[in-house]
Structures are given as C-alpha cells and as structure tokens.
Amino acid sequence: MSEVYAARRTRLRERCNAGGSAAALVSRAANVRYLAGAAPRDAVLLLGKREDLLVCAVPPDERPAEGRPDETLRVHVLSSPGGDPAVAAADLVAAQGADSVAVEEHHLTVARHRAIGSVAPGLRLADLGGAVEQLRVVKDEEEISCLRIGAEIADQALGELLESILVGRTERHLALELERRLVDHGADGPAFATSVATGPNSGLRGHAPTDRRVEEGDFLSVCLGATYHGYRCEIGRTFVIGTSPADWQIELYDLVFAAQRAARESLTPGAAYRDVDSAARHVLGSAGYREGLSPLTGHGVGLEIDEDPQLAPAAMGKLDACVPVTVEPGVHLPGRGGVRIDDTLVVRPEADGGPELLTITTKELLAL
Amino acid sequence: MSEVYAARRTRLRERCNAGGSAAALVSRAANVRYLAGAAPRDAVLLLGKREDLLVCAVPPDERPAEGRPDETLRVHVLSSPGGDPAVAAADLVAAQGADSVAVEEHHLTVARHRAIGSVAPGLRLADLGGAVEQLRVVKDEEEISCLRIGAEIADQALGELLESILVGRTERHLALELERRLVDHGADGPAFATSVATGPNSGLRGHAPTDRRVEEGDFLSVCLGATYHGYRCEIGRTFVIGTSPADWQIELYDLVFAAQRAARESLTPGAAYRDVDSAARHVLGSAGYREGLSPLTGHGVGLEIDEDPQLAPAAMGKLDACVPVTVEPGVHLPGRGGVRIDDTLVVRPEADGGPELLTITTKELLAL
Incomplete structure (x- = not known):
C-alpha cells in the first residue's frame, strides 16, 4: 500500500509546485488519511521540501479501523501535551529551508493560521484550497x-x-x-x-x-x-x-x-x-x-x-x-x-x- | 427562559462594546445555543447594532433535545440553499450601519473569514476570542x-x-x-x-x-x-x-x-x-x-x-x-x-x- 500513498503525495506535490509552493501542510483529517494512510487525532501531514512527515499530538493508534501510517513516512510525535501539530509542522518546514507552504484555508481557523504564521515569520502561507479533495474524487x-x-x-x-x-x-x-x-x-x-x-x-x-x-x-x-x-x-x-x-x-x-x-x-x-x-x-x-x-x-x-x-x-x-x-x-x-x-x-x-x-x-x- | 438568554447576550454585548465592537457574530454551535437557546445546523447568532438575529441555513428543529430559539430573538432563515449564515449575517450587520463586528477567530476558518470580509468590505472584523466560552464557565x-x-x-x-x-x-x-x-x-x-x-x-x-x-x-x-x-x-x-x-x-x-x-x-x-x-x-x-x-x-x-x-x-x-x-x-x-x-x-x-x-x-x- 505504501506506493499508493506515495503516489498520491507525488500528485499533490506536483500541483503544489505548479502553484508556486515548495511545501504543503495538510490538516483536514480525511485528507491526512488519504495521503498518509492514517490520521491520528489532530495530526497534520507535512509535504516537506526535503522530507514528508506525519506530525501527531499522540502516537498513532494501531487499530485497523484507524488505518496505519504509510511506513515510508516519518512519524513525528510532539513531546509536550497540548501543542498544535500544525504549528510544529510549520516550524519544521521552515527549518527545512522552505520559504512558503500551502495550507488548507478552508479547514484551518483564523487563530491557528495566525499561530502558524507567528512561529515561522519568514514563511509565506499560501492556500492549498481543495486540492486534496479534488484528488479524492476518483477512487482506485x-x-x-x-x-x-x-x-x-x-x-x-x-x-x-x-x-x-x-x-x-x-x-x-x-x-x-x-x-x-x-x-x-x-x-x-x-x-x-x-x-x-x-x-x-x-x-x-x-x-x-x-x-x-x-x-x-x-x-x-x-x-x-x-x-x-x-x-x-x-x-x-x-x-x-x-x-x-x-x-x-x-x-x-x-x-x-x-x-x-x-x-x-x-x-x-x-x-x-x-x-x-x-x-x-x-x-x-x-x-x-x-x-x-x-x-x-x-x-x-x-x-x-x-x-x-x-x-x-x-x-x-x-x-x-x-x-x-x-x-x-x-x-x-x-x-x-x-x-x-x-x-x-x-x-x-x-x-x-x-x-x-x-x-x-x-x-x-x-x-x- | 427568555430572560436568561437575553441576560447572557447583554453580558456579551457589554464585553464587546468594552472591546470597541458594536456588534458580534457568534458561530461556534455551543456558543450559539448558549446565547440563543438553540443552534440549528450552521446557524450563527448576530448581536447586532440595532437588533439581535439568529441566522439559519435551515429552519430550527422543534425537538426538545435541540433546544428552542429564544422567542424574543428574530430568526432569519436563508432563502437560497448552500448559503453561509455567517456571510449573510455580516451583510445584515453592515446594513444596520455597524462599522465593526467581532467574530470567533478560533472557530471560523480562514476561507469563511475572508468570505465575511468580502461581502461587507467596509466592515472591520475584530476578534471576539473566547468571550462566550468564558461566560459559559459558571453555570446557573x-x-x-x-x-x-x-x-x-x-x-x-x-x-x-x-x-x-x-x-x-x-x-x-x-x-x-x-x-x-x-x-x-x-x-x-x-x-x-x-x-x-x-x-x-x-x-x-x-x-x-x-x-x-x-x-x-x-x-x-x-x-x-x-x-x-x-x-x-x-x-x-x-x-x-x-x-x-x-x-x-x-x-x-x-x-x-x-x-x-x-x-x-x-x-x-x-x-x-x-x-x-x-x-x-x-x-x-x-x-x-x-x-x-x-x-x-x-x-x-x-x-x-x-x-x-x-x-x-x-x-x-x-x-x-x-x-x-x-x-x-x-x-x-x-x-x-x-x-x-x-x-x-x-x-x-x-x-x-x-x-x-x-x-x-x-x-x-x-x-x-
């Protein structure tokens, strides 16, 4: 199954790059699951400049109903409770040297969007729009x-x-x-x-x-x-x-x-x-x-x-x-x-x- | 019960006015229910400059579990399907002559916030923050x-x-x-x-x-x-x-x-x-x-x-x-x-x- 998720991420990355963003931060749970194989509570998927990461507030659950994270994907679990994986992911992508990241403006709240912006002030936040939802329309x-x-x-x-x-x-x-x-x-x-x-x-x-x-x-x-x-x-x-x-x-x-x-x-x-x-x-x-x-x-x-x-x-x-x-x-x-x-x-x-x-x-x- | 909801809205209005906003647009469902007695799907509560309004995408449900809208509150049901009550409420409050409205930035998505801003370009959008959540802490x-x-x-x-x-x-x-x-x-x-x-x-x-x-x-x-x-x-x-x-x-x-x-x-x-x-x-x-x-x-x-x-x-x-x-x-x-x-x-x-x-x-x- 790994190839399936990797291929989906490749398609998204192509759309992203065409839109001028080197990186994407996917936060809507169904979109995260589609691209990563699983969506632990509050997890976000970072399509990074150098590496893709599943950033989680809690470790992934192993029950089949919840899916299983794609094994080729690195899982990063926040060390402190109460942190926002989206904010941590923005920090990580800035550290990878990205200057812009596309986010899901139809899913992120204004307050989270602002928190993402403040953790990495040099990072330009673009809009990913419904790009993942569009990929999801046709099923395999x-x-x-x-x-x-x-x-x-x-x-x-x-x-x-x-x-x-x-x-x-x-x-x-x-x-x-x-x-x-x-x-x-x-x-x-x-x-x-x-x-x-x-x-x-x-x-x-x-x-x-x-x-x-x-x-x-x-x-x-x-x-x-x-x-x-x-x-x-x-x-x-x-x-x-x-x-x-x-x-x-x-x-x-x-x-x-x-x-x-x-x-x-x-x-x-x-x-x-x-x-x-x-x-x-x-x-x-x-x-x-x-x-x-x-x-x-x-x-x-x-x-x-x-x-x-x-x-x-x-x-x-x-x-x-x-x-x-x-x-x-x-x-x-x-x-x-x-x-x-x-x-x-x-x-x-x-x-x-x-x-x-x-x-x-x-x-x-x-x-x- | 009407007096209870009206008194809650008065308390919120006082906080809002103290923060420099004449009006507030409450979108988080539990907050809407707290202030209006009911929260039909996607409904928002407008604390207007002249009048308070419950703006709904669908007519309120009459089941007791869903609550019942405060009778002193005018209910406005959108005429076209698929409309966003928050956007409609922004339009209504601008028509009432308000120049600013406080919104729940921790609940509204970036995309909805932008849509609210574009329907009423002269309206300044302030942040209501967790004002209603704070009112809700102490129960009657x-x-x-x-x-x-x-x-x-x-x-x-x-x-x-x-x-x-x-x-x-x-x-x-x-x-x-x-x-x-x-x-x-x-x-x-x-x-x-x-x-x-x-x-x-x-x-x-x-x-x-x-x-x-x-x-x-x-x-x-x-x-x-x-x-x-x-x-x-x-x-x-x-x-x-x-x-x-x-x-x-x-x-x-x-x-x-x-x-x-x-x-x-x-x-x-x-x-x-x-x-x-x-x-x-x-x-x-x-x-x-x-x-x-x-x-x-x-x-x-x-x-x-x-x-x-x-x-x-x-x-x-x-x-x-x-x-x-x-x-x-x-x-x-x-x-x-x-x-x-x-x-x-x-x-x-x-x-x-x-x-x-x-x-x-x-x-x-x-x-x-």
Whole structure:
C-alpha cells in the first residue's frame, strides 16, 4: 500500500509546485488519511521540501479501523501535551529551508493560521484550497472495494431489521439497533447518524430519530451506512407498515422510484453533475413536486460521507469513471410523510456494464 | 427562559462594546445555543447594532433535545440553499450601519473569514476570542439541573450494565449497549463516544472500544455520559472481573481512588486549577507514577463535554462556585491495564456542603 500513498503525495506535490509552493501542510483529517494512510487525532501531514512527515499530538493508534501510517513516512510525535501539530509542522518546514507552504484555508481557523504564521515569520502561507479533495474524487479499486464491503454490511443490517417486528418500536430504538447490527457485521461504525423516520416524518432527508413509534399504515424510511476501513457508504429505503399500502402511498413510491431510476441511469462518465440532478428533478417536477425538494439529488462518498461531487442544479463539472456517488431523491408531504430511495453507485463506462450498484437491497415497495 | 438568554447576550454585548465592537457574530454551535437557546445546523447568532438575529441555513428543529430559539430573538432563515449564515449575517450587520463586528477567530476558518470580509468590505472584523466560552464557565442552577439529570441517567445505564453477564462480551458491544440504555432512560444521546476498556486496555483515557472480549481477572474500565437538554456529563469507573482481585489490582485501585479523592476534596471556590491537578498528581507521583499520566486531571463540562477550565499542571486561573468539572485521574500499566475513576462534580462553597457529586455510582472496587 505504501506506493499508493506515495503516489498520491507525488500528485499533490506536483500541483503544489505548479502553484508556486515548495511545501504543503495538510490538516483536514480525511485528507491526512488519504495521503498518509492514517490520521491520528489532530495530526497534520507535512509535504516537506526535503522530507514528508506525519506530525501527531499522540502516537498513532494501531487499530485497523484507524488505518496505519504509510511506513515510508516519518512519524513525528510532539513531546509536550497540548501543542498544535500544525504549528510544529510549520516550524519544521521552515527549518527545512522552505520559504512558503500551502495550507488548507478552508479547514484551518483564523487563530491557528495566525499561530502558524507567528512561529515561522519568514514563511509565506499560501492556500492549498481543495486540492486534496479534488484528488479524492476518483477512487482506485482498493477504495471502491472498501465501499463495496461497507455497502454489503449496510444491506445485511437493513435486511435483518426487516425480518423483525417493527410496529410499536420507536425511531430511536430502530436506529440504535441498526447501528449495533452494522458493528456486528464488521463495520468500523456507522458512516453517519442513522436516520429512521416514521409516519409524518418519513421521507425527510437526515431526519433525526424521535420517540415516535411505528404504526400500522405508516411509511417507514430508513437511511444508514457503514464505515469500513475508513470508507463510508449510504443506503436509504422506504417501506410501508401493514398489509396493503394506500393508493397515495403506491403512487408516491412509484414516482420517487422512477425519479431515482432516471438519475441512476444517467450516471455515465462525462455526464454533467447537474444533468444527473435534473434527471430526477424532472420526473418529480412533471408530477407537480417542485417546491420543498432536497437541494441535491446525490453526492460523492468516500473517506467522508459527503464529498465532491454535489449532484445539484447549480453544480459545475462532469462525472468521471470510478466516482462513487449517492442517488437519493425524495418527496415529503408535510403532515403525511413521504418517500426517499437512496443508493450508492460507482460510475462505470457502458463497456464495463454501466453504473455499479453497491447497495443491493430491493427497491420494491415492501409491506412489512 | 427568555430572560436568561437575553441576560447572557447583554453580558456579551457589554464585553464587546468594552472591546470597541458594536456588534458580534457568534458561530461556534455551543456558543450559539448558549446565547440563543438553540443552534440549528450552521446557524450563527448576530448581536447586532440595532437588533439581535439568529441566522439559519435551515429552519430550527422543534425537538426538545435541540433546544428552542429564544422567542424574543428574530430568526432569519436563508432563502437560497448552500448559503453561509455567517456571510449573510455580516451583510445584515453592515446594513444596520455597524462599522465593526467581532467574530470567533478560533472557530471560523480562514476561507469563511475572508468570505465575511468580502461581502461587507467596509466592515472591520475584530476578534471576539473566547468571550462566550468564558461566560459559559459558571453555570446557573437551571444548567446544573440538566447536568444532574444527565448524571442520573448515566448512573442508571451503568448500574444496569453491572447487573448483566459481562464475561465473553466485546468492548464494542458493551459500549453500544450502554449507549442504548442512555437513550432508554431519556438522554438526548451519549455525551461522547462511550469508552469500554478491558484487560490490557483498561485505564486508558478515551480508549476506543475494540473486539476484545471481557475475561476473568480483567480490569474493566468504562467511561460514559449522557446529554440532557444539550448538557453533557461524564462518569468513569473501573471494575474487576471475577471473584477476587489480585493484590496488584487492589493496590492500584486504592492508589487511584486516593488520588481522585484528594482532587475532589480540593474543589473549593478560589482553588487554583493547577492545585486540583497537583492534588491528584502528587498522590500518584508519591507512589512512583509520574510518567505516562494523562496531561490533565479534569475539565469543565456543559454544552460541550470538554470545556474550560482545564485542571492541568500549566493551567492558569481559579475555580468559582457553580463550575461543574470532571475529576478523572488514572494509571495505565502497559501490557497489564489500569484504573481510571471519573466523576462530575459542581464546585460549591463549604457553607453549602462543599463539592456536589453528580455521578453517584459507588467507587468501591466491585468484583463482577
């Protein structure tokens, strides 16, 4: 794996040098992990002028879920407690003779940025911007394999829940049970706070579980994901509780399903982000649902659950192969509830069979 | 409750004006909640020149766990998705005729700070520093009452765990079960990631649960807390698994207990933070444990689990009455395990009975 991390750092260094900085200081945890193999608490990665260093406040943890620092990388642990690794790294890079270093201005606070500036007054601080986030968009097969295993775990956890009695249980208990099952099946942990929404709450994106209990006739929408070796996936499904769905429930479900399928089918290399969004939005809009929709139809996933690209009306850019994204349109009718259907897929060329569906739980409307 | 939030804002406004700023823009979530009663996602509080405003990206959630915005405060929800409430607030305060606004430089990123500066070029951005964090140190009785209920919930969850069979279960499962029980008993959720540490892991501060199973003869150390109405408390205990603890286990336990008691007894109004720390550290040091100790003996708790003050060797300042803190010394012997004992207490004058212990689970060495 060492070569992978070294190659990623080489790509970043090239971008940095092209931008006029000899060195870079990466502080955002997911970016540090991407380039160094692990991101111990508060650690920063220094792409130095002479040497790369992982600068840590605490020694790296050895648990597999936390990753393992690339062995070719020197690890520097601060000797005094309470020190800021970013400030120490600036000091180290100045000592290496660098006259400028690019930092992540979208992550560093103003106060930390100032502290970095004062420890090495001769050092010019440039902006690295989202350079690492951009490198992270296209995944390699090792990364996709972690997402695939995470998706299998989420499918298993969800499948087991469907076999249990649901009526009378609260949203909060169902969410906790799903999270326990994720861990049972080998997840590092949940990829994000599990959402369980019943009745009038169903169909709300990111609904935080309440003490409402599942009732006969409810829509039940669930959104969960597993983290596996740091990689986070997402699945969302909506079910109906009881023997026979009402007509409005069947209609709404079919509509959201059609919107979700349209967006999934538009996932091809070269497709504009906004076109994927509008594929789903057009189906919902044709049926009269334009207001109150989620501002996005999907987003990238990886070391964070919400990464670039954003599949949204104003997003600029086009999909590449090997970009994993969610497709998660939904409709919520205030006071009645609604439907969300959410998959994680990997963009693949048509010659390779088109988009690869990672979350394979059925999307038929199940009556539970 | 409205008067409470208005009074807090008045105190902050006085500090701000004394610092030369007519307005303040508070962005750190716990600070926003403290001053406004609620902190919807990404919301900022504007202490304006003419009017105070809660500026939100999404409408406030109505769940009790999230708090409820102070009714005397105007809530402004951004109309376009993806906007930054901090930038919008800067625009609003400039429109009110303010020429400067104090911002939280320890919380805002460099990129957000720049965006705020560019939307209102005539507006001078000053630094609010930790002014709100300082106001939050001393709690009122309403806040302490939330911590007390949270502590009761944590005591209950821990008590139930002790009645169950532990041998053979993994750290991760025990942690998940504790978190479920916290929610069962009415917590908003866990106050922080529950730590369960067995055998060689026991006694490690902040140990992330692994798949190691509880074995006969182990030390088992547990650290958990409940969030109740936003307030977070903490309790940690160490037990021994099996019928009779080994001599080294009894000795180590008694030592850490003595250190913890010494620190608890030093919690009086006017005591220096560092003296509380050294009370515990001195007991451990006299027995030869000086290296590898945690850098702090305790810390404040409230809307965040780790607040000011820090009870540490280099901390400056003195305790006031009505400051809730943890007291959590520990010793870990590499390869063997160790002991941590952690309580949440409120500093009270001797005339009121001295420090108020919120976490009342026994600190006898229980053999389970």
